[in-house]
Amino acid sequence: MRRPQFLITAFFSLIILGMLFISLSEGDSYAYSTELISLIILWIPPFLAWRQIIDLPWPAILFMGITLFLHSLGLVTLWYYSTFWWDKLTHFATGILVASLVAMGLLIILKYSKTIRIPNKWLAFFVFVAVLASEVFWEVFEFAMDSAVGTNMQHSLVDTINDILSNVVTGIIAGVGAAYFIRHDSLDSFIRGLNVERTVKRLRSRLIKENDIPKS
Amino acid sequence: MRNRAGTMVSLLIVAIVVFGTILAMIELNPFWVAMGIWATLTAFLPVILTHNIRNILPWWLLALVASPFILSLIGYFFNYHISRLTFAGSWIAEIGCIFMVSLVTMLIIRAYSQVRMNQTFTISSAFLLYMGVLGIYGILDFYGDILFGTDNVPSNADYMIFLTASTIGGVVLSMLFSYYLRTISFEEFQATMVGKGVRI
DSSP: OOHHHHHHHHHHHHHHHHHHHHHHHHTOHHHHHHHHHHHHHHTHHHHHHHTTSOOOOHHHHHHHHHHHHHHHHHHHTTHHHHOTTHHHHHHHHHHHHHHHHHHHHHHHHHHHOSSOBOOHHHHHHHHHHHHHHHHHHHHHHHHHHHHHTOOOOOOOHHHHHHHHHHHHHHHHHHHHHHHHHHHHSOHHHHHHHHTOHHHHHHHHHHTOOOOOOOOO | OOOHHHHHHHHHHHHHHHHHHHHHHHTTOHHHHHHHHHHHHHHHHHHHHHTOGGGSOOHHHHHHHHHHHHHHHHHHHTTOOGGGSOHHHHHHHHHHHHHHHHHHHHHHHHHHSSOBOOHHHHHHHHHHHHHHHHHHHHHHHHHHHHHHOOOSOOOHHHHHHHHHHHHHHHHHHHHHHHHHHHHSOHHHHHTTSOSOSOOO
16 A cells, blocks of 8 residues: 555544544444444555555545544534534535445446447446446445344435435536546556556456457 | 338337326326336437438337336226336336336447447446436435325335335346347347447
């Protein structure tokens, strides 16, 4: 992992650790368990980089840190319950993060596949569709967790619909952003920076069948 | 280019879809209105792009897309319109229609644009589009309920059960189509999109 990525992770870890101690002292089990999970999530990118699976760029890690910080802050200060727009803000931030990760995944596929080619003008559409679908998967996951484990991830129908709606917006932003980025920057240098060559080779040998090359 | 009879059957199916869409408008059902418009657009897009009425989608593909509308029309004359179907019946009709229109949309993109996709990616993209549409479906129904005073999404649990079942349904449909496309050549299937070429 590169130095900026490590510093960002360490910085947000310290802040969230501080919030974890506050929540522990107040005995708020939902808050401290969430902060503990946030800390684990924060260290996933360094772990992936250490295992040479993928080296996420620093803006993605910074945004992940901000998102997890906002979420923990909302729990510690109880702004989730007192400020009506806090939930929308955190969901929007998470949406942008997820959308960026989905767009990154699609760009990796585009770079390494011999049979898939998506021109710039169509990229925004495909990223939008992938982001929206991932949001629906997430809602199903939340419902499954609430039903099976008894968590309280989904609050109401209005909340669910607002979550999907906010991801419609973030999907559009991510789609346009990805298309803009590819138009103005080199896909090759971006993907090279991710260090995913080894992972792609490993996946390709196991999963990807590219025997149906289109003739046209 | 399709023969005259094939074109006529395709046009007849589109007419049924348009009729069903008008009925859905009268019944204030935003979902079937949206699906009807989308299905009609996919049917006519090759015609618009190639300026040839005989390049309309093949009738058998259109019949699959329009099956809920065709069943609905038959049912209408027996006073059993689609809106009065049982939960399971309408659910199957809904997810079947969304999946087929999503798949046809991806096939049209593949046939008439510079986008190149292999079979796995085409079906995966169709599945993702299907999932995305399910999300938008919820938004449409929710705001439809507020605007028209209908009760299409009574509660979060109802919507989530629908969404979970539809996700599983989508996986099953994707697997079935993957299997079907393995039995015939994907290019052969794609060849039903006549007048191919980069136009969008």
